Structure formats: C-alpha cells, structure tokens
Amino acid sequence: MLLTAQRPVDFDDHPIVRKRYLVATPTIDLVTQRIVKQIRLRNPGAILYGYPRFGKTSSIRYVIHYLHETFPGAVCVNFRCETHKSGSEDSFLIALLTAVGHREPLAGKISRKRHRLLEHICVLADRSRKDWIVFFADEAQKLQVIEYEWLRDLHDALELKGIRMITILVGQPQLLDQKSALRKSMNTQIVLRFMVTEIRFGGIVSAEDVATCLAAYDESCYPPESAWTFTRFFYPRAFAAGMRLSTYAHALWKA
Structure with a gap:
C-alpha cells in the first residue's frame, strides 16, 4: 500500500501544504x-x-x-x-x-x-x-x-x-x-x-530556539485528535524509525 494512502488526509489538504498552521516559537x-x-x-x-x-x-x-x-x-x-x-x-x-x-x-x-x-x-x-x-x-x-x-x-x-x-x-x-x-x-x-x-518581538537567535520550533512539528498533530504529527505525516518511514526534526536543530543552526 502506498504511504500516501495510509495518511489520514490527502497531502494537499494538510495545513502545512496550505500554509494554514501555527507553531509556537x-x-x-x-x-x-x-x-x-x-x-x-x-x-x-x-x-x-x-x-x-x-x-x-x-x-x-x-x-x-x-x-x-x-x-x-x-x-x-x-x-x-x-x-x-x-x-x-x-x-x-x-x-x-x-x-x-x-x-x-x-x-x-x-x-x-x-x-x-x-x-x-x-x-x-x-x-x-x-x-x-x-x-x-x-x-x-x-x-x-x-x-x-x-x-x-x-x-x-x-x-x-x-x-x-x-x-x-x-x-x-x-x-x-x-x-x-x-x-x-x-x-x-x-x-x-x-x-x-x-x-x-525577536527572531530565532540560537540552536535552542530552533529546537523548540522543530519540536512543535514533532508534536503537533493533524487531524488534531490523531497520532499523525506533522513530522510523521511528511516522513512516515523515517518517523517510524525514530527520526525527529528537533534532533537536527544544532546542525541546522550551524548550517
């Protein structure tokens, strides 16, 4: 079965794709x-x-x-x-x-x-x-x-x-x-x-700030009551293997 068929909503209906989402910094x-x-x-x-x-x-x-x-x-x-x-x-x-x-x-x-x-x-x-x-x-x-x-x-x-x-x-x-x-x-x-x-109102000023933002993608779910976090929705195989975006915060900040 295709991974897209396993997702709870169509790819194009996800808030991130539609630019209709908010995560706390x-x-x-x-x-x-x-x-x-x-x-x-x-x-x-x-x-x-x-x-x-x-x-x-x-x-x-x-x-x-x-x-x-x-x-x-x-x-x-x-x-x-x-x-x-x-x-x-x-x-x-x-x-x-x-x-x-x-x-x-x-x-x-x-x-x-x-x-x-x-x-x-x-x-x-x-x-x-x-x-x-x-x-x-x-x-x-x-x-x-x-x-x-x-x-x-x-x-x-x-x-x-x-x-x-x-x-x-x-x-x-x-x-x-x-x-x-x-x-x-x-x-x-x-x-x-x-x-x-x-x-x-300041911007992101440290790797810790980046980690906080990325953790929101790892934890926020859509649909809200589902177990489909934003990260899982876009990277289902990697998420199942333990990948979390927040672990890459320092590498992303350094880059």
Whole structure:
C-alpha cells in the first residue's frame, strides 16, 4: 500500500501544504505570556514591535487562539491598519465595524456608525461575561494621530460602560519613535492609553530556539485528535524509525 494512502488526509489538504498552521516559537510564547499579564492587570495598551517578516501577524493569530482557550468567550478583535493620505473617520469606523463582525458596517452616517460600534462591542462583552476586550491593531505604525484620537474616544466610551479596552499595537520599530514624538507633542493621553508597555518581538537567535520550533512539528498533530504529527505525516518511514526534526536543530543552526 502506498504511504500516501495510509495518511489520514490527502497531502494537499494538510495545513502545512496550505500554509494554514501555527507553531509556537520561544518569542511567541514570551509575547503570549506578556499579553496575558497585560489582560490580568487590565493595562490598557502595549506596543508589540519587531522588524518586517519576523512573524508578528502570524503571532497575533496564535495569541488570539491561546486567549480563546485560556479565557473562554473572550472578545479579541484583529484589525489591519491602512495607509491614508488623510484620516477618514467614516473609513476607520467601517474597518472597526467589519473587524468586530457587525453585519452592516457600511450603513448609516458617521454618528450612527459610532453608536453601532459601541453598541455591538457592549453586546459582545456582555455575551462573553467579561469586563474587557482586546484589540490587536496590525501594522499600527500606519496610524495617524487623529486615528488614535478616534480609538481614544471608543476607549473612553467603553470605560463609561464598565468595559476595559486593551489595545495591542503591533508594528515595526518606528512605533517607538512615534511614541516619543507623541510625548514631545504633549499627546500623553494617547501614550497612556495605548503605549504603556513595550514588548519586543525577536527572531530565532540560537540552536535552542530552533529546537523548540522543530519540536512543535514533532508534536503537533493533524487531524488534531490523531497520532499523525506533522513530522510523521511528511516522513512516515523515517518517523517510524525514530527520526525527529528537533534532533537536527544544532546542525541546522550551524548550517
């Protein structure tokens, strides 16, 4: 019998082939625990910064998945910031309404959109039975000062409703420069709400980090309840003979 016929799913349906999988790196584990602490302390905002292509966007998906497991029902909103020549509150509200899952993000004037956004978030928070929500703003270095002000308005309106809005600004190191610029321009109301904590997102820096990543392939299974680890799926004969990717970490790092 062919090895492909023995696998539980077709080769092309595996998450690795489809690029729809996540494995924890030491950095992602550290970031996750920092964000969990942020939530437990109800700190309103943090900067998660790192260089491009380091996996920050993927880490958001991992963190959200972890938060849903750790805090069942938690409301986690992930929205991507876009470049605009000038701030448009209407476009900004549409993006937020879409991110929170509102069925009619385009309907109504700006004042009505503001009301529906606040109302919808309150409903989500009530269903979750929690007094907090988490916003992940991806590519946050693109945010303009006026957009921070709109986020601040939402933050303050939710605070009056008894809901803590915890915002994680995810972006490139220039976010730190923006924080300094906001301080110098006396926009401390933005800094104190959204930039209290700084979390650095680093890359793989040692053979031990490589081993941790490769071990995730040796241990993660698909389908989830099966015994088919990622490594076994792609190297069934070698896996049966005892091969594990993590044992090659030092050789790979050296190479």
